[in-house]
Each structure stands twice: as C-alpha cells, then as structure tokens.
Amino acid sequence: MYGPVTPEEPAYAAIDQGTQALLRPAIPPYLSAMLMKPEDLLIPRREGLYCPPGDFYIDPVRAVDRALITHGHADHARAGHGHVLATPETLDIMSIRYGTDHAHQTQPAGLGESIRIKDVTVRFHPAGHVLGSAQISVEMNGLRIVASGDYKPRPDPTCATFEPVACDVFITEATFALPVFRHPDAAHEIARLLRSVGRNPERAHLVGVYSLGKAQRVIRLIRDAGYHGPLFIHGALQKLCAYYQSRGIALGDLRPATVESGAKGDFAGAIVLGPPSAFGDKWARRFPDPLVSFASGWMQVRARARQRGVELPLVISDHADWDELAATIQTVAPGEVWVTHGREEALVRWCEMQGIAARPLHLVGYEDEGD
Amino acid sequence: MNRFADLLDMLAFTPSRNAKLSLLQDYFRTVPDPERGYALAAIARELDIPAVKPAQLRQLIASRMDAQLFAYSYDYVGDLAETIALAWPEASGSARGRNDAPGLTEVVETLMASSRRQGPGLVEDWLDRLDPSGRYGLLKLVTGGFRMGLSGRLIKQALAAFGGVDVNQIEELWHGLTPPYVELFAWLEGSGEKPVNASAAPFRPVMLSHAIDGKDFEKLDPAEFVAEWKWDGIRVQATSERGISRLYTRTGDDISATFPDLVDAISFDGALDGELLVARPSGAGIETGSFSDLQQRLNRKTVSAKQLREFPAFFRAYDLLQDGAEDLRARPFLDRRTRLEAFVLKLDPMRFDCSEMLEFDNWDDLAALRAEPPFAVIEGVMIKRKAAPYLAGRPKGEWFKWKRDPFLIDAVLMYAQRGHGKRSGFYSDYTFGVWREPGELVPVGKAYFGFTDDELVEIDKYVRNNTVERFGPVRSVRAGLDKGLVFEVAFEGINRSSRHKSGVAMRFPRISRLRWDKPPAEADRLETLERMIDGGP
Ligand SMILES: [Zn+2]
Numbered sequence: 049m050y051g052p053v054t055p056e057e058p059a060y061a062a063i064d065q066g067t068q069a070l071l072r073p074a075i076p077p078y079l080s081a082m083l084m085k086p087e088d089l090l091i092p093r094r095e096g097l098y099c100p101p102g103d104f105y106i107d108p109v110r111a112v113d114r115a116l117i118t119h120g121h122a123d124h125a126r127a128g129h130g131h132v133l134a135t136p137e138t139l140d141i142m143s144i145r146y147g148t149d150h151a152h153q154t155q156p157a158g159l160g161e162s163i164r165i166k167d168v169t170v171r172f173h174p175a176g177h178v179l180g181s182a183q184i185s186v187e188m189n190g191l192r193i194v195a196s197g198d199y200k201p202r203p204d205p206t207c208a209t210f211e212p213v214a215c216d217v218f219i220t221e222a223t224f225a226l227p228v229f230r231h232p233d234a235a236h237e238i239a240r241l242l243r244s245v246g247r248n249p250e251r252a253h254l255v256g257v258y259s260l261g262k263a264q265r266v267i268r269l270i271r272d273a274g275y276h277g278p279l280f281i282h283g284a285l286q287k288l289c290a291y292y293q294s295r296g297i298a299l300g301d302l303r304p305a306t307v308e309s310g311a312k313g314d315f316a317g318a319i320v321l322g323p324p325s326a327f328g329d330k331w332a333r334r335f336p337d338p339l340v341s342f343a344s345g346w347m348q349v350r351a352r353a354r355q356r357g358v359e360l361p362l363v364i365s366d367h368a369d370w371d372e373l374a375a376t377i378q379t380v381a382p383g384e385v386w387v388t389h390g391r392e393e394a395l396v397r398w399c400e401m402q403g404i405a406a407r408p409l410h411l412v413g414y415e416d417e418g419d
Numbered sequence: 420m421n422r423f424a425d426l427l428d429m430l431a432f433t434p435s436r437n438a439k440l441s442l443l444q445d446y447f448r449t450v451p452d453p454e455r456g457y458a459l460a461a462i463a464r465e466l467d468i469p470a471v472k473p474a475q476l477r478q479l480i481a482s483r484m485d486a487q488l489f490a491y492s493y494d495y496v497g498d499l500a501e502t503i504a505l506a507w508p509e510a511s512g513s514a515r516g517r518n519d520a521p522g523l524t525e526v527v528e529t530l531m532a533s534s535r536r537q538g539p540g541l542v543e544d545w546l547d548r549l550d551p552s553g554r555y556g557l558l559k560l561v562t563g564g565f566r567m568g569l570s571g572r573l574i575k576q577a578l579a580a581f582g583g584v585d586v587n588q589i590e591e592l593w594h595g596l597t598p599p600y601v602e603l604f605a606w607l608e609g610s611g612e613k614p615v616n617a618s619a620a621p622f623r624p625v626m627l628s629h630a631i632d633g634k635d636f637e638k639l640d641p642a643e644f645v646a647e648w649k650w651d652g653i654r655v656q657a658t659s660e661r662g663i664s665r666l667y668t669r670t671g672d673d674i675s676a677t678f679p680d681l682v683d684a685i686s687f688d689g690a691l692d693g694e695l696l697v698a699r700p701s702g703a704g705i706e707t708g709s710f711s712d713l714q715q716r717l718n719r720k721t722v723s724a725k726q727l728r729e730f731p732a733f734f735r736a737y738d739l740l741q742d743g744a745e746d747l748r749a750r751p752f753l754d755r756r757t758r759l760e761a762f763v764l765k766l767d768p769m770r771f772d773c774s775e776m777l778e779f780d781n782w783d784d785l786a787a788l789r790a791e792p793p794f795a796v797i798e799g800v801m802i803k804r805k806a807a808p809y810l811a812g813r814p815k816g817e818w819f820k821w822k823r824d825p826f827l828i829d830a831v832l833m834y835a836q837r838g839h840g841k842r843s844g845f846y847s848d849y850t851f852g853v854w855r856e857p858g859e860l861v862p863v864g865k866a867y868f869g870f871t872d873d874e875l876v877e878i879d880k881y882v883r884n885n886t887v888e889r890f891g892p893v894r895s896v897r898a899g900l901d902k903g904l905v906f907e908v909a910f911e912g913i914n915r916s917s918r919h920k921s922g923v924a925m926r927f928p929r930i931s932r933l934r935w936d937k938p939p940a941e942a943d944r945l946e947t948l949e950r951m952i953d954g955g956p
Pocket residue numbers: 119121124177198417418419
C-alpha cells in the first residue's frame with residue numbers, strides 16, 4: 049500500500065499561501081517515524097545534502113554523479129556534475145552560465161511532477177526566489193522532507209509564486225533570519241530610486257544588482273512604476289536579461305552601458321544596472337558623477353550600506369524576511385525544522401519558543417549570491 | 420516621522436556637500452511649518468527635549484521581545500536605536516495600519532511639554548504606532564544620536580540658498596531665533612518681514628583672509644599694510660551685551676559652555692575678534708600653550724576642574740567690532756586697532772591680550788620674521804590693509820594670510836579606499852605610514868587631495884596592481900622596505916594623540932609629491948615626526 053506514487057494520485061497537495069487547513073501525507077506521522085528516520089533520507093555531507101536511498105545530492109557544492117538543483121545561483125548550481133535534475137529554466141540558466149556541456153546529462157523536472165529515483169520520489173515546487181527556482185520534496189515510505197533552497201513567499205512578477213508544501217521535515221534557509229530583517233514593499237524602494245533620479249538629473253544612478261533574479265526583478269519593478277525610458281545594463285547582465293525576456297518577462301528598452309552607446313554626458317540622469325563588483329572598477333568611470341545604489345536585503349542595516357560606500361541603499365531581497373520565515377514555518381507546520389545557511393541560531397531559537405523541534409544543519413559553501 | 424527619518428538617512432548616506440545642501444533645500448521647500456522648523460532644530464542641535472537614555476530603551480525592548488533574539492540582532496546591527504527600530508514587534512490585527520502615526524511635530528511638542536520621567540512611556544506608545552523608518556527617526560531624535568557630519572555653517576548655507584539671501588544674514592539672526600523658526604521661514608519664502616534680532620550678544624559674521632605667496636607681493640605696497648602673527652588656535656568672537664556674554668566660533672557656533680573660564684572673565688560691553696588659545700601664568704605674564712594643549716579643551720560638553728587648571732583658556736584679540744553701543748566695523752583697521760589697544764588694557768591680563776603688531780619696512784623684512792617665529796604655536800603672518808573696514812566674508816585685497824612653509828615628510832602608502840561621486844571607480848583616499856622599526860610601518864595619517872587627475876590614475880593603477888587584501892571598499896597595498904609607493908606629505912601641524920596608534924596626529928595632510936623614485940626604506944621614521952611636535956618643520 050506504500051508503493052510508488054503516481055502523478056495522478058498525489059499523496060499530498062500543494063496548498064495556497066495562507067491556507068490554514070493542511071492536507072497531511074496519507075500516513076500519520078507516528079507511523080512514518082517508525083518506518084523511517086529523517087536522517088536515513090537526507091544527511092549533510094561535505095559535498096552537500098545527500099540522500100542515501102536515492103544516491104543523489106541536493107545543491108552539491110562540488111561535482112558529484114547525480115545532483116538535484118533548486119535554482120541557478122552559483123552557490124547552489126555548479127558545473128561538472130554527471131547528471132543534473134532541475135526545472136527547465138534552471139537547466140537553461142546553467143547552460144547560459146556554464147555552457148551547454150556543464151553536465152554529462154540533464155533532465156528537466158516539471159513543477160509538481162513526481163519523479164522516481166530508486167526507492168525515492170522527488171517533486172519540484174515553486175520557491176518564488178528567481179526564475180526556475182524550486183523547492184525539492186523528497187519522499188520515501190511515507191516520510192517527506194522538503195528542501196526549500198532559497199525562497200521568498202511574496203509575489204514577484206518575474207517568477208512563479210512560492211507554494212508551501214506539507215511535510216515532516218522542512219529545510220529552510222536563514223539568510224535573513226533575524227528580527228531586524230523586515231523587507232519593505234519593493235515598490236516603495238523603487239519609488240525612492242525614481243525620486244532620487246528626478247532630484248539628481250545630472251548624475252548617473254548606478255544600481256548594484258546580482259545578475260540572476262535581482263536584476264530582472266528590479267528592472268520589471270522599475271517598469272511597473274511607470275518608468276519606460278531606456279535602462280542601461282552592464283555586460284554581465286545581458287544574457288540573463290535576454291533569457292528572461294525570451295520566457296515572456298517584458299523588461300522594456302535595455303541598452304548596453306558601453307561608451308559606444310553614449311558619451312559621458314549622455315548618461316546624465318540615466319539608470320545603469322550592473323553587478324556591485326563592477327562599481328569599484330574602471331567601468332564606473334565612464335559615468336558622470338555616479339550615485340551608487342545597491343538593491344539587497346543587506347541594505348536594511350545602515351552600517352552595511354556605509355561599508356560598501358552606497359549612497360542610496362534599496363532594501364529589495366529575493367529571500368524571505370524574518371516575518372515571512374516565521375509565517376512559512378507556521379503554515380507548513382512540519383514535524384521538525386532544519387535550518388541552513390545564514391543566521392541559524394536565531395531561527396532555531398524562534399522555533400524552540402514556538403514548541404517546534406528545530407536544529408541547525410551545518411552545510412558549508414553557500415554564500416548568498418542572490419541576496 | 421518618516422519624512423524626518425528619510426532626511427536623516429539621506430544626509431548620512433550622501434557624501435557630497437552640494438547634494439546635502441540640495442537635500443536640505445528640498446526638505447524646507449516641501450515640508451510645512453512647524454515640522455520643517457523642528458527638523459532644522461534637531462539637526463542643528465538646538466532642540467531642547469528630555470532625552471531618553473540607552474538603558475531606558477533597553478528596558479522597553481526587553482518587555483517586548485525575547486532577550487536572546489534581541490541579543491543576536493543587536494550583535495549584528497551594532498547600533499541600539501537602529502536595532503530597536505527594526506526589531507520592534509509590530510502590532511497585528513486591527514491595530515496595524517491605523518492611521519494615527521505621530522508626526523515630528525506631535526512628538527517634539529509633546530516631549531517639550533513633558534518631564535524626563537514621562538519620556539520612556541511616550542516613546543513606547545509612539546513605537547507601537549510607527550513603522551521601522553518612523554521608529555528610527557523617533558529613536559535618533561530622543562537619543563540625540565545623529566552623526567551626519569553636518570556643520571552649523573552648512574545648515575545656514577542651505578537656509579540662505581533656500582531663501583536667496585546672504586548666509587551672513589542668517590548667521591547674524593541665528594542666535595536670536597527659536598524653534599520652529601516660523602518667522603525665519605516666512606521671511607525666506609518672501610511672505611513675511613525679516614525677523615528682528617532679539618538676542619543679546621549676537622554673532623557678527625567674521626572677516627576672512629586670502630592665502631598669499633611670494634609672487635603676489637609685487638602688486639602690494641608695504642606702506643599700505645600692517646602685519647601680525649597668525650596664531651595657531653581657534654578663531655573666535657567674544658561678545659557681551661546687556662549682561663549676556665558669549666563665545667562663538669567663526670561660523671557662529673556658540674561654544675560658551677565649553678569655555679566657562681574665559682566667558683566668566685568677560686567684563687566688557689562689546690564684541691572682540693581674536694584667537695582662542697591656552698595660556699598659563701608665567702612670571703609676571705603668561706606663556707602661550709600649543710595647539711595640542713588647546714585640543715584638550717575642544718569638543719567637550721563638560722569641563723573638569725583639572726582641565727580648567729591645566730589648560731586655561733585665553734583670548735588673543737585681533738580686532739574690535741563693537742565698543743559699547745558703537746559699531747566700529749565700518750571704520751578703517753588702524754582706527755579700530757587704536758581703540759582695541761585701549762579696550763584690552765582694561766581686561767584681565769591673565770585671560771586677554773592684544774596681538775602684537777610686527778615692524779617691517781618691506782616684504783623681505785616680513786619674510787625674515789615669518790621664517791623664524793618666536794613660538795611654535797605661530798603658523799605664519801597676517802597682512803592687513805590699514806584702511807580696510809571689517810567686512811563679512813572673504814573680501815578681495817584686504818586681508819592676507821601668509822602661512823609658514825608646511826611640514827614635509829616622506830611616507831609609504833598602506834591602504835587605499837574607493838572615492839565617491841566624480842571619483843567613483845578610483846582608489847582616491849590614502850592612508851600612509853612611517854617606519855617605527857625597520858620593517859614595521861605605523862599609519863600616521865590619511866589624505867585624499869593634493870594630487871592631479873593624472874596622478875590619481877597612476878596611483879589607482881598602482882593600488883590595483885599591488886593589492887594585498889581587500890576589506891569592502893578598502894584595499895591594503897604592498898608596503899615593505901623594498902617595495903611600496905612613497906608620498907611626500909605636506910601638513911600644517913602635528914600633535915600628540917592618544918587616539919591614534921602612532922601617537923601622533925597631523926593637521927591638514929595632503930599629498931605634495933609622488934616619489935616613484937624613492938625606495939620605501941628611505942621614508943621617514945616615527946621619531947622624526949615626534950621631534951616635529953616640539954620643534955618645527
Ligand atoms: Zn539563491
């Protein structure tokens with residue numbers, strides 16, 4: 049009766065955000081616990097999170113034979129694996145970043161589709177982090193663990209919205225797991241950017257954005273705020289912006305931020321987007337009296353903004369903030385929470401206070417590329 | 420409250436002076452009375468409201484959130500007011516989004532009418548009604564914790580530009596005005612009369628000089644000028660009227676509270692321009708202290724009896740602007756000087772004297788005097804036209820400062836930091852060091868000007884090619900006995916400093932030459948700088 053699950057008969061259902069009544073797995077938790085321990089299904093190893101019965105890793109930080117990838121950020125998606133299972137968008141993004149030969153073999157996973165790997169069933173569910181990002185549900189003998197990768201519950205016009213998935217163990221990120229991180233409405237931050245552009249018509253605004261996800265979301269938000277002029281982008285953003293556009297996400301008039309596209313004076317009043325690392329570079333010298341901005345959840349803390357020499361900090365993050373982490377854990381209502389990459393201790397403390405079993409999962413090698 | 424919080428944030432994050440000026444003007448233009456006046460008072464530190472202490476804030480947050488979670492948060496953020504503003508648990512349900520967030524005006528007026536004891540309770544209620552940005556503005560306001568690097572002068576310049584009036588007019592009025600400055604704004608916007616200066620002992624905008632060097636003298640006739648020493652203290656104005664005595668800096672900041680010993684010794688009715696120094700009794704007269712001595716007395720809210728005893732404040736008079744009811748500023752310098760000498764004779768000689776005039780027939784005589792000043796605390800000579808009236812600002816052709824040649828040392832570049840604005844993309848702020856031991860460099864100062872644009876490009880390239888480590892916008896640069904970039908650094912003075920690792924602090928250091936030719940091993944040693952403290956260049 050606990051045989052392979054077919055897609056027509058899901059033993060669980062994805063639930064809408066905010067829904068309190070959860071559909072639990074068909075097997076009561078006490079029974080599943082007798083059948084299998086979570087540590088038998090997923091364990092942290094130096095290479096990443098490992099599933100012994102399926103012999104695969106989730107987001108391994110070094111090359112392995114079989115990898116399941118949650119999303120395309122460099123600290124989660126690396127080149128050189130034997131076999132990669134990921135959403136079609138994540139596979140495309142990996143090809144763009146590392147070349148089409150980044151793995152021996154790739155296999156696309158549709159959202160919600162059940163895939164059997166040995167005795168384990170895996171499914172990909174939207175994580176709302178960047179285009180193609182997914183949580184990975186791993187299930188065997190009635191025990192389900194969801195490795196959520198990086199996620200954000202709030203709506204994002206550039207990717208599918210996060211779906212909470214009922215599970216026995218929820219593995220959550222903790223990038224912004226401190227009560228001080230409460231991301232404001234991103235539209236409000238974009239309005240601040242546009243006000244600053246209006247106030248400084250002679251200066252070029254250099255907006256620091258990570259090339260995957262943040263760049264396209266910020267561009268889309270700028271368009272949604274009614275700004276339809278050309279936006280200038282650093283070469284590092286170009287391919288991924290083109291890819292988003294090919295996937296139906298309209299980004300408007302994007303032009304390369306090169307000297308050929310304009311003399312120094314032509315960038316007066318312009319909005320230029322690029323990876324923050326480029327701003328210390330010679331590249332920045334082509335702009336008139338640049339005003340350095342940075343769109344990141346870290347900009348919430350003023351000292352971080354000052355340290356980086358940012359004049360206009362924009363608090364825009366692709367991760368869950370403190371309130372969203374708490375609300376997600378309450379909605380998913382897992383039997384146990386495992387906390388990884390970030391400020392584990394604060395989130396574990398919060399879980400303890402709520403009477404939810406929790407422990408830090410010490411995984412190494414994740415560096416918030418897409419914060 | 421959010422408009423005020425935004426203003427604080429923008430002022431703090433904007434490095435450029437011009438951008439700060441335009442932010443302030445924007446604020447004055449778009450925010451109505453009396454809120455803009457209270458914000459002005461807050462950033463100019465003219466707001467007298469009961470302060471809330473950090474310990475009281477800690478108690479408030481302890482009653483609202485888990486101590487462990489707060490500790491993690493504070494540890495990460497590092498600023499108490501900011502941590503509380505961000506982490507304060509928000510009301511949920513019906514209380515959330517209620518439309519009663521207090522504005523700056525409500526907060527300031529309520530606090531002004533309250534006792535110190537009521538402060539924490541009021542703050543707690545407001546924290547519940549505000550969002551994170553509003554909470555940040557509130558907590559910065561009640562703790563007085565602004566660090567924006569805004570001078571009183573810059574704030575007054577913003578007001579002047581906003582109203583299209585001369586900044587000296589603002590300075591003359593400033594000390595007679597009180598928050599929320601409704602009359603002032605009405606005048607600046609053209610809807611009201613210029614406020615009448617109601618204060619006793621107002622500040623009078625000062626007269627400043629132009630720098631001069633050797634070749635400029637051909638055009639000047641020595642017979643039309645007098646000269647005196649330029650003392651290395653703080654230029655101040657001592658004013659007393661109707662029993663009120665005040666000491667102002669040259670930008671009109673009232674520093675009376677820091678120098679009670681000097682202010683108490685003011686026994687005249689009038690206004691003197693002069694130099695604030697430290698001078699100790701010596702024999703029948705006094706002996707002038709160094710600038711380091713004076714530094715012991717600067718930027719202090721309270722002065723200890725020991726400081727008053729060891730570093731007595733002293734006023735060396737240069738000019739007399741007001742004598743009783745008579746305004747002397749339109750008279751020629753020589754007239755004022757005669758009156759000044761008679762005026763100072765009546766004052767306490769342990770606190771006041773008159774700057775000595777120098778005898779010279781031609782500029783070479785003066786050059787000889789300048790080359791060998793009798794005290795280390797002299798930083799050059801002042802040259803003044805005999806016929807010059809006392810004019811506010813920096814009028815052309817009246818007063819000149821001829822500074823002593825700067826101190827020069829050879830130092831090694833150690834760290835470079837990225838610049839802002841027009842210098843974005845360049846490493847343009849440099850920390851340099853000298854040898855304490857062979858092989859051990861100790862940082863002694865920072866400089867970010869003195870080089871040409873072309874030299875900046877060369878230094879930037881050097882920094883990038885010789886980076887050892889990066890810390891955010893800062894790079895440490897290779898600097899050893901045989902490899903490194905030597906700067907010739909010019910500076911105006913040097914003091915002992917316990918706050919610097921090297922024990923010395925330079926004044927106005929700048930890069931005077933790039934010494935690509937010089938091996939770093941031949942840069943100066945710390946001992947050389949220590950000797951300069953007592954001696955000279
Ligand atoms: Zn990510």
